Amino acid sequence: MINAYTVIGQPIAHSLSPMIHSLFGELTQRRITYTRTEGTDASFEGIVKQWHDRGGKGCNVTAPFKEQAVQVCSHLARSADRAGSVNTIHMRRDGELVGHSTDGAGMMHDIERNIRFPVRGRRVLILGAGGAARGVVGPLLDARPSALHIANRTVSRADAILQYFADDPAAGVPMSASSYEALSEQAPFDLVINATSLSLAGSLPTLPDGLMTPQALAYDMMYSREATVFMRWAHDQGATVSDGFGMLVEQAAEAFLVWEGVRPKTRMAWPRLLELLNAH
Ligand code: NDP
Numbered sequence: 300m301i302n303a304y305t306v307i308g309q310p311i312a313h314s315l316s317p318m319i320h321s322l323f324g325e326l327t328q329r330r331i332t333y334t335r336t337e338g339t340d341a342s343f344e345g346i347v348k349q350w351h352d353r354g355g356k357g358c359n360v361t362a363p364f365k366e367q368a369v370q371v372c373s374h375l376a377r378s379a380d381r382a383g384s385v386n387t388i389h390m391r392r393d394g395e396l397v398g399h400s401t402d403g404a405g406m407m408h409d410i411e412r413n414i415r416f417p418v419r420g421r422r423v424l425i426l427g428a429g430g431a432a433r434g435v436v437g438p439l440l441d442a443r444p445s446a447l448h449i450a451n452r453t454v455s456r457a458d459a460i461l462q463y464f465a466d467d468p469a470a471g472v473p474m475s476a477s478s479y480e481a482l483s484e485q486a487p488f489d490l491v492i493n494a495t496s497l498s499l500a501g502s503l504p505t506l507p508d509g510l511m512t513p514q515a516l517a518y519d520m521m522y523s524r525e526a527t528v529f530m531r532w533a534h535d536q537g538a539t540v541s542d543g544f545g546m547l548v549e550q551a552a553e554a555f556l557v558w559e560g561v562r563p564k565t566r567m568a569w570p571r572l573l574e575l576l577n578a579h
């Protein structure tokens with residue numbers, strides 16, 4: 300039997316997910332198909348239900364439907380409940396549509412296992428307080444940093460994330476929020492994660508010198524062939540830098556695990572994935 304998957308988003312033409320999952324299918328010797336589906340706010344729910352009715356085994360959900368996807372699911376895994384969004388829907392044989400959020404686990408796998416930067420005991424800063432930021436807070440707290448600070452242009456959105464996690468079982472970690480302007484009072488940080496959408500526009504918030512410790516890791520959730528503005532700034536500040544390509548690959552591996560019960564050995568796929576990204 301061939302298991303059918305799709306990724307739903309808007310726009311979706313440039314999604315790398317079909318390429319990544321096809322490679323995972325080869326690596327794990329699973330017979331799968333994986334397509335792209337363009338959605339709209341009005342059509343999203345119908346697309347998911349039709350995919351299920353036609354025997355689809357699951358779908359990925361990307362911008363701008365990750366929050367809307369929560370309503371479509373009949374059950375949420377803890378990852379999705381904490382993130383307040385769904386990027387992976389598992390269409391089970393018993394008819395349940397189970398929502399998962401694999402972005403946070405994917406980012407943590409990339410940071411802690413691929414880059415080998417343990418988060419435990421480190422001071423962590425997240426820039427941005429949108430869906431991507433909220434999605435990684437739970438898995439970051441589970442890794443037990445010594446502090447977690449969220450800076451955002453709209454400080455009330457960062458405060459809302461703090462409030463949401465105030466009762467979380469991992470909430471022993473001191474958390475705080477501020478504007479970018481107030482960041483120098485909180486510095487320095489060992490890990491700075493850029494979860495703003497500014498890299499897409501080739502921009503970054505105004506950040507103070509001395510924001511990072513000398514051994515810091517600066518991680519941009521965005522990925523592209525060239526280093527982002529944030530990565531170039533952080534490199535000039537002396538930090539180790541990474542883009543979010545590893546997060547993309549690892550969140551896909553977590554989704555594949557949900558659907559197929561096996562986690563692809565992503566390190567084996569890395570050279571081919573980079574080749575395909577560069578040819579894209
Ligand atoms: P959202 O639209 O939910 O949030 C955008 C964030 O950027 C907010 O914090 C917003 O601040 C901030 N922002 C936008 N414009 C400006 C500006 N002009 N000045 C200052 N701040 C600004 O986006 P997401 O959270 O969904 O995505 C954020 C990034 O993460 C994207 O680049 C996306 O590609 C990436 N991502 C990568 C993944 C991967 O697998 N590698 C997975 C998921 C996301 P404010 O609240 O003040 O508006």
